[in-house]
Amino acid sequence: MKKITLLGLLVISLSSFAQQKSTGDVTLSTNMTANLTLNNTTSKATLKLTGPSDRWFALQFGNFGAGGGMETGEDFVYANGTTLIDGNHAGYAQFPNTDASQSWTVTSNTVTSGIRTIIAERNLSTGDANDYTFNYANTTIDFAWSRRSNAGYALNNHGSGNRGYNVSVPLSASLGVDDFSLKTSAIYPNPSNGNFSIETKTGLDKINVYSQTGTLVETINIEGKSNTVEVSLKSLQTGVYLIELQNDQEKTWKKIIIR
Template structure:
C-alpha cells in the first residue's frame, strides 16, 4: 500500500513539474534543423533554427498539413544577413510580407563552420492577426521549410530540392529545470508607460537599452548585483526597444514596448 501511495505521489509531482513541451531537434534537410519549445509557465515559445549562413532560409509553422505550405496568411520566419524576420505568406510564387511588428526577440545569433544558429522567443499569442497562436495543449505542429538555391539573401524562387515539409511533428512533454541564468529574467509591465521592473534570479550588473536600429540610447549600472530593478525610460519616445541584461559573462536580450 505504501509503494502504491509513493508511486502515485511521484506521478503527481512529475505531472505538476512538467511545464514544457518540445519538438526536440528536427532535421529539415542536410544543413537545416528546427527545435521548438513551449513553456506553459511563461507562455513563451522558444525557437532554435539552424541553416546555411551564406543565404536566406525560412521556417513556417502551424497546422496546415503537406498541401498548405505557402497559402496566403500563413505565419513564417526567415533569416537575412543579420537576423530573424517575422513575416507572412502571400501564396505560391510571391515573396512574403514582413510583419509591421517583429514579435520574435532574438537572444542568440551565431555562425560556425558555415551554419547560422538563431535562438529566438515570443509569446504564445502576440495579439497580431498575422501571427500563429501556439497552443500548449496541441500534441503536434507542422513545419515547412525553404532556403535559397544559391548564396543570396534576396528573397527569390528557392528552386527544386530546397524546400520540404515535416508535418505532425510531436510536441512531447519535458521536465522543466529551473533556469538561474539571465535568460529566465522577466520585464513587467510590458507594454508599459516607460516605467517597468526587471526581475532576475541571478542578479544584474548592467542594463543597456537599444533602439530597434541598434543604437545605444541608455546605460544603467546596477549596484550590488540586485535581482529586482526599477527602470524609468519615460523620457524616450514611444516605440519598441531592446533591453540587454548583463552580469559578468552572462547576458540576454528582452524587448520592451513603451506606449
C-alpha cells in the same frame, strides 16, 4: 494511505515542473534544423533555427499539413544573413510580406563552420493577426522549410529541391534541467506604462536600453547582483525598445513596449 499521499505529491510535483513542451531538434534537410520550445509559465515560444550561413533559409510553422506551404496568410520566419525576419505568405510562388510588427526577438546569432544558428523568442500569442498563435495544449505542430539554392540573401525562387515538410511534429513535455542563464529572464508587465520588473535566475549587473534603430538611450547599473530589479523608464516616449541584460558571464536581449 501514506503511499497514496506520497504518490499524489509526486504527481503534483512532476506536473508543476512540466511547464515546457519542445519538439527537440528536428532535422529539416542537410545542414538545416529547427527546435521549438513552448513555455507555459512565461507564455513564450523559443525557436532555434539552423541553416547554411551563406544564404537565406526559412521556416513556416502552424497547422497546415503537407502541401500547405506558402498559402496566403501563413506565418513564417527567415534568416537574411543579418537577423530573423517575421513575415507572412502572399500565396504560392509570390514574394512574401514582411510583418509591420517584428514579433521575434533574436537572443543569439552565431556562425560556426558555415552553419548559422539563430535563437529567438516571442509571446505565444502576440495579438498580431499575421502571427500564428502557439497553443500550449497542442501536442503537435507542422513545419515547412525552404532555402535558397545558391549563395545569396535576396529572396528568390528556391526550386523544388530546396523545400520540404515535417508535419505532425510531436510537442513533448519534459522536466529537463533548470536553466540559470540570463535568456530565461522574465519581464513584466509587458507592455507597461514604463515601470517594469525584471526577474532572473542569475545575477544582473547592467541594463542597456536601445531604440529600434539601435541608439543607446539609457544605461542602468545594478548593484549587488540582484535577481529582481524594478526599472522605471517612464521618461522615454511610447514605443518598442530593446533591452540588453548583462552580467559578468553573458548577455541577452529582450523586447519591451512602453504605452
